[in-house]
Every structure is written in C-alpha cells, then in structure tokens.
Amino acid sequence: xxxxxxxxxxxxxxxxxxxxxxxxxxxxxxxxxxxxxxxxxxxxxxxxxxxxxxxxxxxxxxxxxxxxxxxxxxxxxxxxxxxxxxxxxxxxxxxxxxxxxxxxxxxxxxxxxxxxxxxxxxxxxxxxxxxxxxxxxxxxxxxxxxxxxxxxxxxxxxxxxxxxxxxxxxxxxxxxxxxxxxxxxxxxxxxxxxxxxxxxxxxxxxxxxxxxxxxxxxxxxxxxxxxxxxxxxxxxxxxxxxxxxxxxxxxxxxxxxxxxxxxxxxxxxxxxxxxxxxxxxxxxxxxxxxxxxxxxxxxxxxxxxxxxxxxxxxxxxxxxxxxxx
Amino acid sequence: xxxxxxxxxxxxxxxxxxxxxxxxxxxxxxxxxxxxxxxxxxxxxxxxxxxxxxxxxxxxxxxxxxxxxxxxxxxxxxxxxxxxxxxxxxxxxxxxxxxxxxxxxxxxxxxxxxxxxxxxxxxxxxx
Numbered sequence: 001x002x003x004x005x006x007x008x009x010x011x012x013x014x015x016x017x018x019x020x021x022x023x024x025x026x027x028x029x030x031x032x033x034x035x036x037x038x039x040x041x042x043x044x045x046x047x048x049x050x051x052x053x054x055x056x057x058x059x060x061x062x063x064x065x066x067x068x069x070x071x072x073x074x075x076x077x078x079x080x081x082x083x084x085x086x087x088x089x090x091x092x093x094x095x096x097x098x099x100x101x102x103x104x105x106x107x108x109x110x111x112x113x114x115x116x117x118x119x120x121x122x123x124x125x126x127x128x129x130x131x132x133x134x135x136x137x138x139x140x141x142x143x144x145x146x147x148x149x150x151x152x153x154x155x156x157x158x159x160x161x162x163x164x165x166x167x168x169x170x171x172x173x174x175x176x177x178x179x180x181x182x183x184x185x186x187x188x189x190x191x192x193x194x195x196x197x198x199x200x201x202x203x204x205x206x207x208x209x210x211x212x213x214x215x216x217x218x219x220x221x222x223x224x225x226x227x228x229x230x231x232x233x234x235x236x237x238x239x240x241x242x243x244x245x246x247x248x249x250x251x252x253x254x255x256x257x258x259x260x261x262x263x264x265x266x267x268x269x270x271x272x273x274x275x276x277x278x279x280x281x282x283x284x285x286x287x288x289x290x291x292x293x294x295x296x297x298x299x300x301x302x303x304x305x306x307x308x309x310x311x312x313x314x315x316x317x318x319x320x321x322x323x324x325x
Numbered sequence: 326x327x328x329x330x331x332x333x334x335x336x337x338x339x340x341x342x343x344x345x346x347x348x349x350x351x352x353x354x355x356x357x358x359x360x361x362x363x364x365x366x367x368x369x370x371x372x373x374x375x376x377x378x379x380x381x382x383x384x385x386x387x388x389x390x391x392x393x394x395x396x397x398x399x400x401x402x403x404x405x406x407x408x409x410x411x412x413x414x415x416x417x418x419x420x421x422x423x424x425x426x427x428x429x430x431x432x433x434x435x436x437x438x439x440x441x442x443x444x445x446x447x448x449x450x451x452x
Contacts, residue, residue, distance in 0.1 A: 032339035032359075036331075039338075039363050046419050088353065092360040093421060099428040100420020 038089035127174035187221040211249040231259040239263025260307040329375035365395035373399020390450040398442035
C-alpha cells in the first residue's frame with residue numbers, strides 16, 4: 001500500500017486525468033492492476049461526491065477520445081468491450097454505496113411507521129389518560145374547596161383556572177401530535193389548526209392560502225401533514241423567520257404545496273453533502289413523499305429564506321379526467 | 326497471501342476473480358468479489374498495516390461459493406457492533422468499508438480481540 005499511501009498523501013491528481021490514464025492502461029494492456037485503479041477511482045469518486053451522471057459523461061468522453069485513435073472494426077469492438085469492463089469495475093463501489101442507501105431507506109421507512117404508531121399512542125395518553133387524571137384532580141380540589149374558609153376560595157379558583165389551562169394545552173398538543181381533524185376533516189384544516197398553534201407559540205405570522213379542495217387517501221393526508229409539520233418546525237427552529245407562507249394549489253394533475261420563509265436560509269448542497277444527522281429531516285420528508293409518489297424540492301440561499309415545494313401527482317384526478325373524455 | 330502493498334492487493338483481486346470465474350460466477354459477481362477483496366485489504370492496510378487474505382472454494386448443500394478470509398494481528402476492534410454501523414467511520418457513512426462488504430456478500434462473520442487482531446470471513450454463493 002506504500003504507493004497508494006504516497007498517492008493519497010500527495011495532492012490527488014486531477015480526477016479526469018487519472019481516469020483517462022487508468023482507462024488508457026486498461027484498453028492498451030488490460031490486467032488486474034488497471035481494474036484495481038478503476039475500483040480506486042470509483043471509491044474516490046464517491047468520497048469526492050461525484051455524481052453518477054458525471055462519471056457516465058466522463059466515461060463517454062474518454063471513449064470518444066479513444067475511438068478516434070482506434071482503427072478498424074475489430075479494434076473498435078475491443079475498445080468497447082474493455083470500456084464496459086472498466087466502467088463496471090469503477091461502478092462497483094457505487095453498487096456498494098447504493099445498497100447502503102437502500103438499506104438506510106428501508107430502515108427510515110420502518111422508523112417512520114414506528115414513529116407514527118408511537119405518536120398515536122402518546123397522543124392518546126396525553127389526551128385521554130392525562131385528561132382523566134386532571135378530571136380527578138378537579139374533583140379532589142372541589143372537595144378540598146368545600147372545606148376551605150372563604151378567604152382561601154379565591155386562591156383555589158386561581159388554581160382551578162391554571163388547571164383548566166393545562167388541560168387545554170394538553171388537548172391542543174395531543175391534537176397537533178395526531179389531529180383528529182386530520183382524520184375527520186382532512187389535511188388542510190389540520191394544517192390550519194397546526195399553523196395556528198405554531199404561530200401563537202413562536203409569535204410569528206403564518207400565512208395560509210389554499211386553492212385546493214377535496215379529500216385525499218388517508219396515508220397521503222398523513223404524509224402531507226407530517227411533511228408540512230416538519231417544514232414549519234424547521235422554519236421556526238433553524239430559520240429564525242419573520243413570516244411563513246403556506247400555499248397549496250393544483251397544477252393540472254399535480255397537487256403543489258409550498259412552505260416558504262423569509263429566514264436565514266442555508267446552503268442546500270452543503271447540507272445534503274454532510275449526509276447524516278442534519279440532512280435527516282429532509283431525507284425523512286423525501287422518504288415520506290416518495291412512499292406516496294410525491295417529490296420535494298428545496299430551495300434556499302443564505303440570507304434569502306427557504307422554500308420547500310412538494311409536488312404530488314393526483315392519479316385519481318388524472319384517471320377521472322381521462323375517463324370523462 | 327500476505328497483504329502489505331498495492332501489488333499484493335492486485336494479486337489477491339486477480340486470484341479472487343479467477344476463482345470466481347472458474348466457479349461460474351457471473352462477470353458482475355466476480356467484480357463484486359474483487360471489490361470486497363479490495364475493501365478487506367484496504368481495511369487491513371489502514372488499521373493493521375499488514376495481514377493476510379486467503380480464498381477458498383466452499384460447497385453448500387446444493388451450491389458452490391467462495392470464502393474470503395481476511396486476518397491481521399493489528400490493534401483489533403474494541404466495539405464490533407459500532408464498527409459495523411454505517412456512519413461510524415468516514416467510509417462507512419458512504420456505505421463503503423466493512424458495512425459495504427457485508428452488503429456485497431451473502432454471509433459475513435467478524436471476530437476481533439483488542440490488541441490481538443481481527444478476522445473477517447465472508448462468503449458469496451453462486452446464484
């Protein structure tokens with residue numbers, strides 16, 4: 001590994017040059033050493049965040065360059081065969097990474113399902129169990145109040161008032177966790193309800209404009225609600241926004257929903273590049289939406305706010321309009 | 326096969342690919358086997374500086390496969406579960422390294438003792 005260590009220690013050669021050099025070596029004389037270089041290049045491409053498409057393009061460029069030099073059909077064929085072998089070798093680290101991503105997505109999907117169940121359970125516990133306990137406290141306090149001398153009754157009244165507030169808050173939290181509105185009236189009223197609470201707590205206006213009517217399948221509505229919820233949380237927690245705008249509309253057969261803020265913004269590419277923890281919220285949103293056939297695009301620039309655009313093809317609407325024709 | 330230089334890794338890859346081809350693995354699978362060998366060798370060189378890789382043909386009840394054993398007497402791994410988690414090391418966070426090897430192969434075993442060394446045994450069966 002001495003030479004590799006030396007290679008790594010030095011400023012790495014320009015990727016494209018190294019690619020052409022290794023590719024040239026393989027097409028000229030074949031051999032495992034050149035394939036090993038292809039593998040090393042693939043690995044390096046991943047750590048340098050080179051996209052799959054960049055590689056494919058570079059590979060084609062290299063082939064074009066060599067085809068010009070090769071003479072005759074036999075040489076062309078040999079070159080193309082070698083190019084295929086070399087590319088496969090270079091892509092094998094991508095295969096490894098890709099399997100890792102698939103595993104991560106499956107784990108995330110499972111986590112989402114578990115979370116949704118857990119949220120339901122907590123919402124129930126907060127609403128029903130804590131609610132019942134509070135009722136018991138009310139009753140016990142009423143008993144005590146009866147025994148109390150008149151001058152303490154006012155204080156007791158204040159305690160009762162505070163308890164009422166606790167109860168109201170708890171009910172509110174429970175509904176935001178898993179709003180019954182979501183099941184009963186749909187995602188738009190649920191988001192309005194959520195936005196009202198968030199806006200009050202964070203003391204920042206959330207402007208909602210909806211040009212979309214009708215209900216969607218339950219899993220779709222839950223996914224949309226969760227994504228908007230996450231977006232609102234992010235805008236409040238990280239963006240230090242002054243305003244948030246939520247819009248939902250229909251663009252032919254596509255449902256669009258945008259969540260925009262005028263906060264700090266961030267470097268999208270840098271966040272996605274760091275992978276793990278920080279970008280997880282965004283990956284979680286993408287995962288939720290892809291499970292229902294939707295996509296999310298994020299646009300953000302430092303100092304110029306952030307916009308999240310959700311797009312979801314409405315298959316039923318499409319099918320109906322097709323059928324009506 | 327001793328592993329402590331680039332040439333050794335190339336030799337191990339070549340033997341692995343030849344054995345895989347001889348056993349009738351597809352070209353794609355032979356490539357993945359060579360990749361697993363490279364990752365294991367890279368692991369040896371990075372953490373133990375030198376070690377060994379051996380390749381064997383194995384017979385299952387109705388199929389044939391290839392067994393790769395990578396061993397070293399380096400510092401060992403204190404917490405294997407942590408080492409096998411994606412994101413523990415830089416390469417792991419990209420899905421490469423030992424977690425990546427596990428995904429390329431059908432069977433994966435690892436044992437390690439701190440300051441004694443590490444042995445990784447992986448198998449891939451012919452489809």
